[in-house]
Each structure stands twice: as structure tokens, then as C-alpha cells.
Amino acid sequence: MTTAPRFDVLAIGNAIVDVMAAADDALLAREGLHKGGMALIDAERATSLYAAMGPAQEISGGSAANTLAGLAGLGCTCAFVGQVADDQLGEVFAHDVRAMGISFTTAARPSEPPTARCLILVTPDGQRTMNTFLGASQFLPASALDASLIRDAAILYLEGYLWDPEEPRAAMRAAIDAARSAGRKVAFTLSDAFVIDRHRSDFLDLIDQGQIDILFANDAEIQSLAQIDSFEGAVAAIADKVPLLVVTRSADGAIAVRNGERFEVAAEPVDKVVDTTGAGDLFAAGFLAGQTQGKDIETSLRMGAIAAAEIISHFGARPTVDLKALTAQKLG
Template sequence: MKKYDVFGVGNALVDIIAFIDPNFLTKQKIDKGIMTLVDETRQGRILADLSEVKKELRSGGSAANTMIAIANSGGTCCYTGKVTKDTYGEFYKKDMEEAGVFFETTPDANGHTGTCVVLTTPDAERTMLTSLGISTSLTPEDIDIERLKASQYVYVEGYLWDGDSTKKASELTMNSAKANNVKVAFTYSDPFCVNRSRDEFIRLTKDYVDVVFCNTEEGLALSGKKDPAEAVAYIGTLSPMVFMTAGKEGAYVVENGKVELVPGFPVKPIDTTGAGDAFAAGVLYGLTHGFSPKKAARWGNYVASRIVQEVGPRLSVRLMGRQDEILQGFKD
């Protein structure tokens, strides 16, 4: 029996979460609703202008959010990312472990821990300004192959394709997983990641990936299609299993070429931060605990529906042991 359900690899970032008026984005000339990479100076200026706004800190990064939500559902997971020996780095490790995730890293004495300023407007849309810091120095040497072997799945985020060393660490993770009969799950992360690395993402999906995660925008960007159902069907020709979120409609599931739409849980969102990460967590929990793909997607939809009713990417309620109650009556 495997020790871990999922072995996650991603950019280790401390999320700095703030609710703002939409005019703040206009004044700062920030593109709404996407993730933008910024340098430390630019991020510092923005934080200075937010000095009077209440902020919350969370250990984060896309894959880290997923690992935390898996642990919340009752799963076991470990996470590999890079932080430094600074205040944010110390906070990151402690916060991850308190959330139930084994966090392994070799702290670096140089540079600064990566941070992501998450700006949420009243319409629940989130805009992210990320200073990657030391997270981009993750290397193949940071990957613990023995822990990887002890996992059912590895989960790799597409954001890692922005750096040469992080890309190499990701490919080593996928190669090692394939060599040791560990399934590979990959998230396309963001439309800009897809647009920048489309050919590589297609190659990776064909060569390594057992389970793809994406949202509709990412699916359309990768496939070149205009219809969501056609997009997810195309991705299903590259990988045996695909999960594509479709907002309030739920999520598309493709298994061996068959496309189905699994309904979601209607809620009024207050903050969409981490919704896709939470969905992936629910699905991965399900797949590692004997759920069918459709049932796993239904649980993923539920976890995502709960996260969008929270401030930030962390659930305030425990979902462990509630699967039977929530999924009662759902038919595969």
C-alpha cells in the first residue's frame, strides 16, 4: 500500500490576500482576472499602496493549494517547493504542516521566498500579481524519488514551465513516475501558460500524462477549438482521462474518449481564488480512494463550491468523512 495519495510539485508561494475596490486595478494599470508576473520592486509598491487594507497570509501556490485541500478531504500527500530562510519561508513550512501536508524542501539562504498578491474584487474575481522569488530555483535534485515511489499519483503544475530548472524538475518527476508505475496528473494552470508552452504541453500530455486538469479557457487555448465540448474531446485524444471545469455548469469528464458533463453545486461565490485547485484536490482524493471518474468529479465540484464561499484558497470547514453524506444519491 502506498504511503501517500499524491506527491505534489509546484511553485511555493506565500499568498497575500486582500479585498479591493475595482478602481484600484485601474489606478495601478493591472489587468483584471489573470495572473501577472511582477518583480519584487513592483510588488512592493503595490503592497505599500495597500497598507491600509486588511490582508491575510496563506501558504500557497497552485499545487500547494491542491495538496492542502486533499488533506482536508482526508487524503495523504507531500509537497515539494522552494523557499528561503526568511520570515515568509518559515511561515510557509509551518503553515503547510499545520494544514496536514508533509512539506519537503532544502531552504536556500539567498534571495526571497516567492509571494503572490491576490486581489479580490466584489464580483468574486481574483487578480494575482506574483513575484516568484526563489521558487524558480527548484531543481531535479530537490525531488525526493523515494517519496515519489511511495505515492499513487504525482501532480505537477503548468506554472513550472516558466523556468528552466523547474521545468527539468517537473520532467524528472514525470519520468520517474512512469518508471515506477505512479500515475501522472498535470494541470495546465493558466491560459497564458498554455499559450506560451502549447507545443510542449501537447507533447507532455501525449508522452506522460494520465490525468489532465484544466478550465475551459485553458482547454480552448490548447485545443484551438471554439466549443468547450470539442476542446475537451480533443484533449481526450492526448490523454486517457481529462477533467475540465465549466464554471457553474460543473465539469467535463473524458475517460477513454467518452465525454460527459458532471453537474456542479450552485452557490453564490464571494472569492474564486483556488477554485480550480480545490476541484483538482477533490478529483484526486476520489481517484485515490476508489471513486469512478464521474464520482470523483462530483466531489471535486463540491470542494470547489465550498472554496468559492471562503476568503482565500483555504477551507475553514473539515470535509474529511463527509463524502458519503454529500454524494448520497449521485448516480454514475
């Protein structure tokens, strides 16, 4: 008999500190950056780009960790597995995660490379251009996993970004096996079209083998996964293969498809879009919070939209208000 879980969600993802600065289109052009995109960079490029940035602020980030921050703010019990180095940014990341009440017990890596960082340039239209140096995060070994911790979570949440390096990929495969053997659900976020381009066959295999219970994507990602240049066509191609598909569409809201039934929600209005960093991460947080709290699909979608709207109204990918109170107010 399956025992009641201690955690609502356990996430495995990149342990990253975001370094954010305002920028104009001219800077993006000079640096050869694709506006609104995400690129992986090496240590040398991280140094040169940081030198070109204006005044910056450091905020703990990472896609899955951002989602947990939202979940914790919505009253969920959470745990995180990710690799930092034994350095200053590693201490910053660990402190920030634990300060939110999230369990984080992964031992710091004692040697090079340093803790991962994401250099984010935010243009006046709120678009964020991300340049990620993965550093220590790409060396998360399967040995860092605690199978009992995975079995103790109702949902295992995996970040597609972390599928790229070999060691974390093996760790996530082991985590999926542990979660499924314990009768827990597995949620997966596709993260970015460039990740899908590199690992499409792996992701489709996971879906076809019934390893994914909840799949998160945005409109570009679902089309990339299905290799269909049509939103509706891509949704139709993937929805029948996964128990629950959730797709965000920026200003056009979001949809979910479960057992052939489609649900839709409009985007929550915001006075001004300041920074879109973390919008998808917080949407996933709201939706998963709704699901772990027994809400229906429509309510869960609405919770995701509320959390996403809060995050794009300010700099940074971590909530700045009481999400639980905000959601209760918005839902009535």
C-alpha cells in the first residue's frame, strides 16, 4: 500500500544564481544575442558578457527552483535536488532555497567548476535574453539522489534544461524509475525549443513509454516537440500520448488537455509587463499547487495564470508578494 507522501513536490533542476540587468536592443545586437532566447555559454563568454552588462542584481534562480519557490509560497511542502559548488554563489543559492522552507540537502561540490549563473538582459519591453553558464549544476551525479526522498514526494518535477549534461540526465532517469516504482506522479517541463532540438527523441520516448504523467510546454515548445508548424496540430499530436498536457500561450492564456477533454484559461491582466523571466516556471507552480490541493483543472490553470501574472510584473523570477493570499483574493 502506498504511504502518504511527506512532500507535495520534489524537483530536480539546475541550481543557478540569476544575474539580471536592464539592457537595450543595441547591446543585444553588439553581443550577437537573440532577443528572448536562451543560450548556453562557457566560462570565458560568461566573463566577457558580464563585463558588458550594466549594474546587475543577483537573485537565486533556476527553472525548477523557481517553480518550487512559487509552490512554497502557495503553501506546498517541497524539496529540491540540484548541484552547487562550495563557493559564494553556492551559499547564496542554498540559503535562499532553505529560507523559503524548501528542503535542500544536496552536498556542495568541493572543486571547479563554480556554481552556475544565468546572465539575463531585460529590455524595456520586458523580454529577457538569457545566457547560462551551467558550471557545477551539470555535474549532478545519480549518487546525489536519495531514493527515499523521491518516494516521499507526491510529484517528481523535472526540468528539461538539465537533460543536456550526461550526469544529470542519468540522475533524472534514475529518479523517474524511483518515483514510478513508488506509485508517484512524474511531471516534466520541456524548458526551451533548443533543448527539444537536442533531445527530442529522448523526450518522445519518455512520453511513449508512459513515464510522464504531466507535461508542461509553451506554444513554441509543443510545436517543436511534435515537429508540426501549427499550435492546434501539435497539441492534437501530443495530447493523446500523455495523461495531462499543459501548454501556456503568453498573452493568449493557457490550455490543458486530459483524457481528450480540453480546458482553457485567459491570461491574468497586468498593468505592465516588466520582466517575463520565470513566467512559465510560476505558471507550473500555480498549476501544480492546485493539483496537489485537490483543485479541478480549470482552477489549477487559473492559479497558474495568477502566479505567472505576478512574476512578470517585476524583475526576477521569485514572487514578491504573498502568493497564497493573492490567489485566494483572485479566486474569490
